[in-house]
Amino acid sequence: MCGITGFFALAPDNSITQDELKNMTRAIRHRGPNDSGCLLIDKKTGRKALFRDSESTTALDRGEIGLGHRRLSILDLSERGQQPMGHAESGVWIVFNGEVYNYVELSKELESLGHRFETTTDTEVVLKAYVEWGGKCFAKFNGMWGLAIYDPRSDKLVLSRDRFGKKPLYYYDSGKYILFASEIKALFTHSKTPKEVNDKKLIDYAGRHYRYVDGDSESFFKDINQVPKGTTLTISSTGVRELNKYWEVAPGPLLTDEYSEQDLVHMFRELLEDAVKIRLRSDVPVGCMLSGGLDSTSITCLAAEHSADMHTFSGITGSGCYDESEYIEAVVQKTGSKQQYIYPAPGDLFSILNEMLEFHDEPVCTVSWYCTYVLTKEIGKANIPVILTGHGGDELLAGYWYHYHYHFKDMREKLGDDSSEHNAWLRNHKRNPEEYHLERKYVEELAADKSLELKKFSQYVGALSPRLRENSAKVMPESPFTGSLSRRLYLEMFSEAIPASLRAEDRNMMAFSIENRVPFLDYRLAEFCFRLGNSVKIKDGLGKWLLRESMKGILPEKVRTRKDKTGFNAPFDEWIRNENREQVEELMAANSYVNNEIYDHKKVKELYRKHLSGENHYMFFWQYINLNLWHNLFFS
Numbered sequence: 001m002c003g004i005t006g007f008f009a010l011a012p013d014n015s016i017t018q019d020e021l022k023n024m025t026r027a028i029r030h031r032g033p034n035d036s037g038c039l040l041i042d043k044k045t046g047r048k049a050l051f052r053d054s055e056s057t058t059a060l061d062r063g064e065i066g067l068g069h070r071r072l073s074i075l076d077l078s079e080r081g082q083q084p085m086g087h088a089e090s091g092v093w094i095v096f097n098g099e100v101y102n103y104v105e106l107s108k109e110l111e112s113l114g115h116r117f118e119t120t121t122d123t124e125v126v127l128k129a130y131v132e133w134g135g136k137c138f139a140k141f142n143g144m145w146g147l148a149i150y151d152p153r154s155d156k157l158v159l160s161r162d163r164f165g166k167k168p169l170y171y172y173d174s175g176k177y178i179l180f181a182s183e184i185k186a187l188f189t190h191s192k193t194p195k196e197v198n199d200k201k202l203i204d205y206a207g208r209h210y211r212y213v214d215g216d217s218e219s220f221f222k223d224i225n226q227v228p229k230g231t232t233l234t235i236s237s238t239g240v241r242e243l244n245k246y247w248e249v250a251p252g253p254l255l256t257d258e259y260s261e262q263d264l265v266h267m268f269r270e271l272l273e274d275a276v277k278i279r280l281r282s283d284v285p286v287g288c289m290l291s292g293g294l295d296s297t298s299i300t301c302l303a304a305e306h307s308a309d310m311h312t313f314s315g316i317t318g319s320g321c322y323d324e325s326e327y328i329e330a331v332v333q334k335t336g337s338k339q340q341y342i343y344p345a346p347g348d349l350f351s352i353l354n355e356m357l358e359f360h361d362e363p364v365c366t367v368s369w370y371c372t373y374v375l376t377k378e379i380g381k382a383n384i385p386v387i388l389t390g391h392g393g394d395e396l397l398a399g400y401w402y403h404y405h406y407h408f409k410d411m412r413e414k415l416g417d418d419s420s421e422h423n424a425w426l427r428n429h430k431r432n433p434e435e436y437h438l439e440r441k442y443v444e445e446l447a448a449d450k451s452l453e454l455k456k457f458s459q460y461v462g463a464l465s466p467r468l469r470e471n472s473a474k475v476m477p478e479s480p481f482t483g484s485l486s487r488r489l490y491l492e493m494f495s496e497a498i499p500a501s502l503r504a505e506d507r508n509m510m511a512f513s514i515e516n517r518v519p520f521l522d523y524r525l526a527e528f529c530f531r532l533g534n535s536v537k538i539k540d541g542l543g544k545w546l547l548r549e550s551m552k553g554i555l556p557e558k559v560r561t562r563k564d565k566t567g568f569n570a571p572f573d574e575w576i577r578n579e580n581r582e583q584v585e586e587l588m589a590a591n592s593y594v595n596n597e598i599y600d601h602k603k604v605k606e607l608y609r610k611h612l613s614g615e616n617h618y619m620f621f622w623q624y625i626n627l628n629l630w631h632n633l634f635f636s
Contacts, residue, residue, distance in 0.1 A: 002083070003031030003182040003510070004095040004169075005068035006148050008157040009043075010239050011176040016040070016066040018049070018057065020190055024179075025053040025068030027186040030359070031097070031510045032070030034077075039084040039093060041065035041150070043237075050084070064237075065150050069095045072513050074282055074386060075103075081121040090131050091152040096123045097182050098145030098167045099515065101278040106140060130158075135232055139246045142278070142523065146182055146227070155237040163247045163523050164494075165229030166502050172224055178235055183507075184224055184361040195634065196222040201362075203472050206598055206623055207461035208454075210365035211492075214499035215477050220362040220630075229499070247523065249490070249530045251481055256533035261549075264536055268528065269550035275522035276302040279388060287311035287384040288337070289375070292327030294399070294544055295390030297559045298551050299519055303388055304335035305554075311384050312337040315375040317344050317570040330556035340382065344374040346575040350583050353625065357633050359511040360504070363626035367572040367618070369504040373511070380512030387509065391501055392520030395493040396529040397544040398485060398537040401429065401565065405443040406485040407538045413484075424541030428563045447484065450476060460620050463603040465596075485534050493526070573618035576625075577611065584608065584621065587628045593635065594628045 005024040007016035021038050029036075036053040040063035049060035053068065069083040086093045100106070103122035106129060111117070115128045122143070129137040130149055138160050146169030149158040159180060161169050171180040172187050172194075179187050187193045201220045204212040217226045227233045230247040255264060276299060280286055288300040290312040304310045312335075314328045325341070332339045349370070356364055356373050364370065379387060394400055398407065404425050411418035446452050454476055461472050477495040479487040492498060498521075509516040519525075529537075532546070539545035542563065551560055576584050588595070588605055595601045604624065611617045 002072050002095075002097045003028035003070040003186075004097045004146065004148055005066075005181040005186050006095065006157075006179070007066035008150070008178040008180075008235060008237075009064035009176075010178065010235070010237065014177045015062040015064050016177075016190075017062045018051070018060070021066040021068050022053040023189040024181060024186040025070060027189050028070055028181065028183050029053075030513060031182060032072040033513050034073040035071040035079075035082060037069045037071070037083050039065070039067040039086075041093075041152075043152075043155075065093075067093060067095045067148065067150065072385065072515060074099065074284055074515055075121050077283055078119075080119040081123065083123060085123055085127055087127055087131050092127065092131055093150045094123065094127045094130070094147060096126055096145060096147040097169075098143060098147070098162065099517070100126055100141045100143035100145065101281060102140075102142040104281070135234070135244060135246070138232060144517075148180060157235045159227045159233040159235070161227040161229055161231060163230040163526075164502060164518075164521050165226070165499055166506065166518060166521065168503065168506055169227045170219065170224055171227065171233075173241075175239075183359075184219060184221060187224060194223060197631075197635075198222045198224075199468060199471060202598055202627070203461070203464065203468050204474070205363055206627060207458060207464045207468070207472060208474075209457035209619070210500050210623075211457065211496035212474070213365065214503055215495035229494075249480075249494070249526055251486075252531050254533050255528070255531045256536055261536060264532070265546060265549045268525075268546050271522070271525050271528055272298070272519065272547075272550065273302055275519040275525055276388070277306050279517040279519050280306055282386050284385045285309070285311065285383070286386040286388065287313060287379065287382075288388045289372075289390070290314045290328055290331060290337075290339075291390070292324030292331070292559065293390070293565065294547060294551075294555075294559065294562065295393035295520065297327070297331050297390075297555055298393070298547060299388050299390045300331055300337065301335055301551070301554045302519075304337060310335060310337040311382065312339050313342065313375060313379050313382075313387075314339065315342045315344060315371050317371055327556075327559050327562070330558055334556050340378065342375045342378045344371045344570060346570075346579040348374075349575060349580050350625075350629070353629055354633070356508075356511075357626070357630050360507040361634075362503075363623065363630045365500040365504050367622050368569050369501075369508060370572075371570050372505070373508045376508045376512055376514060380514060385513065386515045386517060388517050388519060389505065390520065391505065391518050392493070392498060393544065393547060395489055395498055396520060396525060397547050398489060398534070399543045399565065401431065401543075402439055402443075403485060403488065403543060404538060404541075405439050406488045407534050408440070409443050409447065409484040410534055421538065421541060426541070428541040443484065460623075463600055463607060463620070465598055465600055468598065481530075483534070485537070486530065490530070572622060573611070573616050576618070576621050581612075584625065587625065590628075592628060593631050594624070598627060599624070 038051050040049045040060045043064045049057050051057040067084040084093050084095050100122040103125040107125045110128050144162045144166035146161050146167035181187050217228045232244045234242045290296050290300050408418040479490040481487045481490050536546045607617050
């Protein structure tokens, strides 16, 4: 895991200086504290200069091509793994951020084709895979990456991002040159990069819901975009730009029509176990984030079967529903892991949020990522550079309570009746009856009017300033799936929850030079799960049936059979009524851009009054606070 930066000239007399490239690369030092490397190429003369971002060289002062890299050493810790890395015969150069977990298998295939390897890094495998197969190589990788390749044979820059967008890759296209980097802050070190607010993102974040913020390639800054996930962006020196989507999940014949339930349980377990196993490939210690829920517990228990020295880390943010230590301890006892608890505190909220935003560069999606940041900060002190997490299980296998309603809707359409599952669900779950009936009614009406989904999550558009309200129209993302549940899971996986989570998790982890690995987001698992019918996802009134069945004998039974679900969250609604009230009121009293340009100030004060009186508007004020601190950091 690392960080990359770079420059690619599109017009004559455009170049990047040695100092400009070093400044870009130094801006993301936290992503790779172990070493650095920079490359300049003068295409007119063919001269090259390789140097660290802490050094100066007289070999070349500027070039039409610039590549920068910060290294977090995970595989082959020697200097042989230094980047930028070149291929002598072809002249191709690469800077690579991420991990390709099947590099062992790919290296053997490439050796059979005549390639020889000088390192044991996955970077060299990626480089030679590109030389051998060109752009077709990316579909062969199982992993996460944001990479840049300069290919002098065609004088092209190739930018590629992994299937789910786990690793970031931002760029600014001036029309005369391309700047790219793993983080936005690196782009802003270049004096000609514009810094303007993207109103479209403000509307989605401030007026709607975090689920709509990361569904496309735009950022909170105008004209700063990301390479779309699962896509390669190829740019020629003549200015031709070509986007190629090399992977997407599409509907296919249902595996539930071809295989028995027990066969599917076995197939799923094999896939998940291998996804965990290959993500344990590392030359440094590996640990797990452990919440006590099904997903993180499954990853931890499977990892412990293949690792004798497992470290686990858990955050506890309060008592009652915020304390899962009972389930965490059951896992620790079963695996024998070295466990550490971390306790986020309300008094630290504003100082930690300011600290977070320096790494995130954009407003933070939800309070759960504040909690995760505090947890990750402590992991950073433990010298565990690789962490496995459980994200993605809910979106693959229908783990949220509202998913049941989409399943019931599908049952009524297919069978004419949902009473068997509906009654089982009522026995297993205690929900507020009014809340339950409202959700059921909403899902039923959604089939006839998809715009209801946008309305449901646009409750704060009315609190925006008139300028933003006028431009608040939005086109909803599409899903290739027609079933209610499959459509919902697809949108959460590729447009809503998972893209937002991956952005936040990458910044949180890399702030402390930690590589996060996500076994549930192995593309083989996604392809498998999106070809499953509802019946093995929700069964007998319980979600994630397939995971529960496949983990028999592996998980503690009290975790495997849990009927409740608690996200890693915090009592933020209480924090802003009590410990942080004075700071919130200071923000509301300020003559600020946020109060004057983003929100209708009177409506903000009215919402806070209602929140203090017992209504819960914590999501609105999480976003309000974030926008204030973010704008102060980048524009004041």
